[in-house]
Amino acid sequence: ERLNLEREKMKSDRFLQSMSRIVDRYMVVNLDTGRYRYHELRSSEPLYPTSGQYSEMVEIISKRYVALTETENAKLSRLLTPDYLRSVLRKPDDNLKIEYCSRTENAYMVLTVLPVEWHADGTVAVVMQVVQDIGQKVELENMANTDSLTGLFNERYFSRVLNICEAKKLPFVLYYLDLDRFKPVNDTYGHAMGDRLLKEISARLLRCIRSRDYAFRIGGDEFALIVSADMDAEQRSRMAERIQTMLSAPIVIEEKVLSVGVSCGCACYPEDGDASQVRITADSRMYAEKQHHHADDRTEEQS
Known part of the structure; x- marks a missing residue:
């Protein structure tokens, strides 16, 4: 049993190392309990509390960043709510992509929200939010334009x-x-x-x-x-x-x-x-x- 646990841990570590090549950070959110666990893959220090109330995390993110979307009055504080996520994530293949930038720095990211676990009635229960830094892409596009x-x-x-x-x-x-x-x-x-x-x-x-x-x-x-x-x-x-x-x-x-x-x-x-x-x-x-x-x-x- 101990060897099996060690093997599973090694697989998990390799998985995280592979993810870190394209993903900067990710968060697993239980929409029912309103709790989250946050994982930092690029920085030595986490940017946010590693766990806590999801509503508090959304408030922190909304104060630091603004959504880059053509939808009128689209705000991160609304796009990341459990009710909105449930409304757009209806099937296993569904995902939600949100490009956003810092309010104070030259930083651009894309957030992809993926459904992970479902209820028997077909509503999503747990989601994973994956963040990728696209600052270099945005900078190159700005230079080209x-x-x-x-x-x-x-x-x-x-x-x-x-x-x-x-x-x-x-x-x-x-x-x-x-x-x-x-x-x-x-x-x-x-x-x-x-x-x-x-x-x-x-x-x-x-x-x-x-x-x-x-x-x-x-x-x-x-x-x-x-x-x-x-x-x-x-x-x-x-x-x-x-x-x-x-x-x-x-x-x-x-x-x-x-x-x-x-x-x-x-x-x-x-x-x-x-x-x-x-x-x-x-x-x-x-x-x-x-x-x-x-x-x-x-x-x-x-x-």
Whole structure:
């Protein structure tokens, strides 16, 4: 009997070692008694109490992390309750995956909840919650979707967001922006100064939008904004004026006062067509305004 116990322990240890290659920590929860046992596989010290009341553990997790889900008002404090877990885990093959991140640190995880034991009536009694760190994956995705100079989203992600909005039939307004008189800054003060100017312009663009909107650097001195809203013509015009006023204000860098203008064209989905047509229309309107600005600049130079 002692040898059998030792063999079972060795099997269990090997199992945990294998799990630790892909799993950072896991927790077994008895939904009936409201008790849990928590196991840490990566760190030498456990991040949480190793056992206790499940409701208290949920409260701890909810204070530290926030769920990354498109579902409105989805909170970990609701997604992890016994009632909700029972409602989604109805068959042995069912599972629940929740991506979440730290409220204060650059940490991203995915939690997979699996049913382990069942009652005779088919309701789940015990679940295992497995946590994997996906921080590296998220970081790589962010790098792939982000412009390295300004920190704004890049053109690759711009095309993706347009496709997602169209697929979900989400109305939006697209603003295409191109800086006026940017080349003279590069020619006069050098590319390093031009880069700093682009960074300041990008910071100002972010102040023009809300957290659910998007700002992109398409390339060079060309930018785009996607405003997630169904705006009428007057609202779109006011937004364009705000953007132009914000970006055209003088910028002081190393005691040098730099001033650029901005040409802006906008189009909206679905009023102006599908996503590709909205992109073409916004670009065309921006180009028309840029030609107008060039004409004004030549008139001023002649005067």
